[in-house]
Amino acid sequence: MSDTLSPQIRFGSNAGQPATRRDGLAKVTGVATFAADNTPEGLLYAVYAPAKIARGRVSHLDVAAAEAHPGVTHVITPQNRPELQGDPSAKPTMFSFRTEVLQDDTVCYAGQPIALVLGETLEAATEGARLLAPQYVADPVRVALDDNLATSFEPAGFGLPGGASHGDVEAGHAAATRSIDVSYETAAQYHNAMETHAIVAQWDGDRLTLDTPSQALNLSCAGFAYFFGIPPENVTLRSPYIGGGFGSKAIPTGPQVLAILAARMTQRPVKLMFTRQQMFGPVGHRGATRQRLRLGVDENTALTVIDHEGLAETSTFDDFVEPAANASQDLYAAGALRASHRLVRLDVGTPGPMRGPGEASGSAALECAMDEMAEVAGMDPLEFRLRNYAETQPGTGLPYSSKALRECYAEGAARFGWEGRPLEPRQMQGADGLLTGWGMGTALFPCPMFAAEARATLRPDGTALFETSAVDMGQGAWTVLAQIAADSLGLTLDQVEFRAGHSALPDGGVAGGSGHTATAGGALHAAGGDVLRQLGELATEDPQSPLYGAGNSSLVARDGWLLLEEDESRRERFADILIRAGQTEMTGTGHGGRAPEAAGRHAMNSHGAVFAEVKVDPDLCQVRVTRLVGAFAAGRIINPRLTESQLMGGMIWGTSFALHEAARHDRRSGRIVNADFAGYHVPVNADVSGLEVITVHEDDPYVNALGIKGVGEIGIVGTVGAIGNAIWHATGKRVRHFPIRIADLLAP
Amino acid sequence: MSLFISLTLNGEARDVSIDDPRVTLLDLLRERLALPGTKKGCDRGQCGACTVLVNGRRANACLMLAAGLDGAQITTIEGLARGEDLHPVQAAFIEHDGFQCGYCTPGQIMSAVGLIAEGDAGSDPERIREGMSGNICRCGAYHGITLAVQEASRRMAAKEEGDAA
Ligand code: FES
């Protein structure tokens, strides 16, 4: 046969190797099972009807018409919804939001579920939901920041960043010899993972099995269990593969809860898969922001003040802040800083964390403002940033655990060819007649860690099993965590069996905040270490072992042997140690997380520098990003191949933020008018060329035992501003909102 | 209503009963024929996740009614590898990390196979990018996808020349 060949799958053996994905084979052959791929016997299909107004109430549903449709089995509305045991307004876990589960007939945003239809087929349930033909009593809607500005408020409460400040802000303003006062706006964005949210729910007595994508398996179990009055351990959640999450799949949503309820009510398995349009509703989004930035510099072009006020939208029934002003907190050495947030209640679904929450939108504004400040000061934008480089954490003076940002600037600039860039805009025009512009932005993302547990089992044949309910949503956990696990016992990757993505395993924590590899990886590494410690004790206390009497601390593990570090001729196989001790296997456990005292000693961030080239058609004003070079320092890189992919994905998100993504509301109904992939634009392959990633070496002994900082989000940070600044440099136009569209550049 | 169509599905002749005229090829594969490798990303022809080959040409399975496909030859992601042997496009996707979450991947791979068969893109990156732009990847794996299609295209061309010689 002419078009087949043997798999070219190479696995590296440990951390630092560019191993190909362990789940690669399953994903390229189509056997990787995503939630909605499950079709158990006796399945019912659920489809929910979304509200088509944003504020008011549902006055009529044609339930009879839906019920009469062949194949429709049930219609659930607020009138007949079976009781839930948990209060949908309560917050049982740290990732709980007030949940819309047909409590009553009020509508708080377009896309809110107003009924659930069950059918024997997807086609029947879909048609049933359409036949409901809802009628509404609609109230005037508020969908833009200005629509409800008068009642804006300062957020307060758990998980809501109020802001930060240091130094004397008023004195900083007064000391400035030159200053800017600019306002930037960023649009509402919807995560739109390619896999829409989906769930297959099956009850067996009071035990519940769920196939649903989750970025935090065990937390999700607790979140779902709460609604049904069962203990979290009664819920089995399987999430072996997630078709993208980006922050939207950590929080149980109303339609998922309703599907579980329907399964309990009918005592049949129920599948619910969101449509693409429904991804613009009850699954969270990045709230729109307006940010005022006031910067000032003294005669030495040193920043005297960064004054960053963020205004963001939230829903009428819950609070979430897109904490844009956070982006200003750790980055530049300003004499004084004020970073503050305010919220505006709008008739939209509750926003939530979306890739780089706060940092992405805040950096977009900050990095453009820095460019404007450099322009006013008549200085090269990179030089201006170096002039204001923070050697220690601004405000606290804490040392950084590591910070190779200077190297990122240098390597990125060299690769890009930044030197010789004209200061003035509209100076570069190619032979093709296109206006060319170069811009840059700094990237920063903190290194949070959650908590994770793991278990390691050494087997008599010298292989090992590692288990944790970690999550691979594309970052590469299946591969990277296995690499860390293998290293912990000195094994090769193919000697390690790794189980993840199932809630019955030790709690793998949260895939979020770019902290999953560090946290779950830390737990796995500690579990392997626990096995080695026990092996060492057995061997060194056993007169028959070549290692008898050796100190436990000077032992190392390699290729299935335990060796004495200073005399490698003294060694013994893992298997022999086990056999002599009469054990068939050995189990160790490990915990991942950051010791509280470590957090107080150092400031911890990943850093980067992004350089962008755009070409703009002088007549049509079409913008193309032709080159994008990102240099990032993010501690230890476990897998360079997958890291490059993550960082590139983030930079493409930055391009998307800068030029493509925006949810647009109809001002009368409050509906999002572009709620699909035809209207809500994200980059396609033709939008991406000239992408380059450099990772700058960084040893970080403080951030965690493995020295890992995380790369999931930082790629988007810095990129947006770099593109905005490049557009200014090409055209001379400062567009102070994102996305930047052709119309903005055509305007005189 | 009951309607039968005959398909050649991944090389195998099948008589398939269509229980509802509204059933799309995508929902036929996923919900009725236990072939969920083909993915649904939008259900209206906007994302390419559902790309399959119909009579050798790439098509969005969500836009085709199953009832209209009597006599068609359908190839899905499940029918691409021959046993243990991956199709060159599949192998190149692994090697060049042409995916992250893997959800768009079956569609990307089927689209790439179709694109290479169309013969217009060769290994020219610009044309590949253009020709693959009907397949959205929200993870942004485009760099790897382009490299993978380039390499597979080259390898398949070389193999064909070798076979012809
Ligand atoms: S599912 Fe068919 S094109 Fe998106």
Ligand code: FES
């Ligand atoms: S790999 Fe995730 S959408 Fe393409």
